[in-house]
Amino acid sequence: MSDNQNVRVRFAPSPTGKLHVGGARTAIYNWAFARATGGTFILRIDDTDPTRSTDENTQIILRAMRWLGLDWDEGPEVGGEYGPYWQTECLPIYREAAERLVAEGKAYYCFCTPEKLEADRKAAQERKDTFQGYQRTCRNIDPAEAQARVDAGEPYTIRIKVPDGRGDVIVHDAVHGDVTFNARELDDFIIFRSDGTPTYNFATVVDDARMGITHIIRGDDHLSNTPRQIMVYEALGAPTPVFAHISMILGTDGKKLSKRHGATSVEEYRDAGYLSDAFVNYLSLLGWAPDGESTVISRERLASEFSLDHVSKNPAIMDPKKLDFINGEYLHAMSDQEFADEVLIPELHSHDLEPAGECLHEAAWYDLLAAALKPRTTLGPQVVDQAAFLYEDDDELEYDEKSVKKWLAKAGAREALQAAGEALAALDEWTPAAIEAALDPLPEQLGMGKGKVFQPIRVAVVGSAASPGIGETLALAGKDHVLARIERAKELAL
Numbered sequence: 479m480s481d482n483q484n485v486r487v488r489f490a491p492s493p494t495g496k497l498h499v500g501g502a503r504t505a506i507y508n509w510a511f512a513r514a515t516g517g518t519f520i521l522r523i524d525d526t527d528p529t530r531s532t533d534e535n536t537q538i539i540l541r542a543m544r545w546l547g548l549d550w551d552e553g554p555e556v557g558g559e560y561g562p563y564w565q566t567e568c569l570p571i572y573r574e575a576a577e578r579l580v581a582e583g584k585a586y587y588c589f590c591t592p593e594k595l596e597a598d599r600k601a602a603q604e605r606k607d608t609f610q611g612y613q614r615t616c617r618n619i620d621p622a623e624a625q626a627r628v629d630a631g632e633p634y635t636i637r638i639k640v641p642d643g644r645g646d647v648i649v650h651d652a653v654h655g656d657v658t659f660n661a662r663e664l665d666d667f668i669i670f671r672s673d674g675t676p677t678y679n680f681a682t683v684v685d686d687a688r689m690g691i692t693h694i695i696r697g698d699d700h701l702s703n704t705p706r707q708i709m710v711y712e713a714l715g716a717p718t719p720v721f722a723h724i725s726m727i728l729g730t731d732g733k734k735l736s737k738r739h740g741a742t743s744v745e746e747y748r749d750a751g752y753l754s755d756a757f758v759n760y761l762s763l764l765g766w767a768p769d770g771e772s773t774v775i776s777r778e779r780l781a782s783e784f785s786l787d788h789v790s791k792n793p794a795i796m797d798p799k800k801l802d803f804i805n806g807e808y809l810h811a812m813s814d815q816e817f818a819d820e821v822l823i824p825e826l827h828s829h830d831l832e833p834a835g836e837c838l839h840e841a842a843w844y845d846l847l848a849a850a851l852k853p854r855t856t857l858g859p860q861v862v863d864q865a866a867f868l869y870e871d872d873d874e875l876e877y878d879e880k881s882v883k884k885w886l887a888k889a890g891a892r893e894a895l896q897a898a899g900e901a902l903a904a905l906d907e908w909t910p911a912a913i914e915a916a917l918d919p920l921p922e923q924l925g926m927g928k929g930k931v932f933q934p935i936r937v938a939v940v941g942s943a944a945s946p947g948i949g950e951t952l953a954l955a956g957k958d959h960v961l962a963r964i965e966r967a968k969e970l971a972l
């Protein structure tokens with residue numbers, strides 16, 4: 479794309495909390511856009527709010543970015559030619575920029591006290607003025623006089639001078655189209671507070687301009703800030719970047735995503751067992767679709783096909799069921815061995831079913847367990863409950879009451895267990911195929927339905943009637959354990 483040459487985009491989180499789902503999606507879009515256009519992805523830490531920004535949050539954000547696999551080309555840890563990448567380190571840069579604007583007559587010192595501003599607002603309200611913003615009281619103070627008052631130590635803010643006759647400010651948004659704002663409504667807004675700190679609208683533009691940012695992709699809660707930011711670009715004499723404001727993420731009830739809907743931070747999803755690739759895949763589709771039908775989109779495809787013209791302006795709904803489905807698709811696409819090494823064994827370890835750092839069984843056993851559980855798993859930790867029966871002592875296995883009622887406490891169950899025990903005891907080879915071959919003839923021999931024969935065996939060995947195929951289940955449990963459990967279950971069977 480010729481108009482995307484030298485794309486420079488940034489993700490600029492404020493470290494006032496963890497990285498949330500909405501921020502993660504913004505980061506993904508910026509990263510994908512940079513990768514798809516051969517551009518540069520910058521990470522900047524917007525830590526100008528000293529009361530709420532912490533180093534700890536910055537570390538959490540960097541960790542989450544790494545887990546998401548969103549490598550940045552410039553920013554913390556990697557450096558770059560456009561530093562500093564922390565806003566707190568840029569205070570002299572903002573001050574210098576603001577003072578330059580004052581010197582050029584594009585901004586001015588304002589000495590109005592909060593009381594005066596409040597009185598002006600009330601007066602405007604009383605005379606039913608449609609404009610109740612700043613009355614431009616200090617706009618025409620003679621610059622030499624203003625400088626003298628500053629030098630004398632009088633408290634001041636710095637305000638931008640919205641040029642007379644500026645007319646409407648039109649934001650050409652790549653997602654929303656043209657959005658028009660009335661310049662007069664923008665007020666001569668403050669760019670530097672009386673405590674000597676820059677406002678968000680100013681610091682952001684100074685940084686975006688000095689970093690040569692070409693496209694600003696961010697949440698549409700910032701759309702209303704954009705006309706003010708355009709005024710700052712114009713005052714600085716810097717080119718205005720392309721804006722792309724992406725929609726909010728809502729919960730399934732249509733309300734803004736919050737704690738009420740469950741996990742909101744990236745690390746909560748990581749800890750719940752979601753795969754990074756699946757999570758990035760899912761978030762990338764909240765508002766973007768390459769073709770309107772694919773649900774599984776590899777990181778490579780995202781990084782080559784992402785484009786702003788396929789981003790929707792409609793709010794996106796975060797649906798945990800779809801996320802689980804996509805996570806399942808990634809798990810099911812793994813080989814049995816990958817599933818064993820990357821999901822199964824780490825989960826068994828982290829839930830203390832296997833001693834720390836050790837494996838109790840041989841590799842083939844884990845591969846078999848992986849093959850049995852993989853199709854039944856959409857989220858890694860689910861394997862723990864499903865495999866737990868393999869780690870119980872035979873005489874301590876707990877039975878699910880409903881399964882006992884339905885399958886063991888039934889006429890014929892004892893007979894089925896007896897026949898199964900005999901057929902299995904006679905086996906020399908203990909493989910799923912051999913086990914199935916031994917059990918297959920039983921329903922006919924006993925004159926019973928398949929369920930009546932196989933389900934009592936399942937309940938005996940697993941504790942409940944839900945398990946993978948009977949051959950795999952019994953093979954995994956081991957011959958001695960299966961026979962002991964069948965013996966024990968006979969006591970409960972009718």
Ligand code: GLU
Nearest residue numbers: 490491492524682696700
């Ligand atoms: N630090 C700002 C935020 O987290 C950045 C907004 C922007 O992208 O301009 O909301």
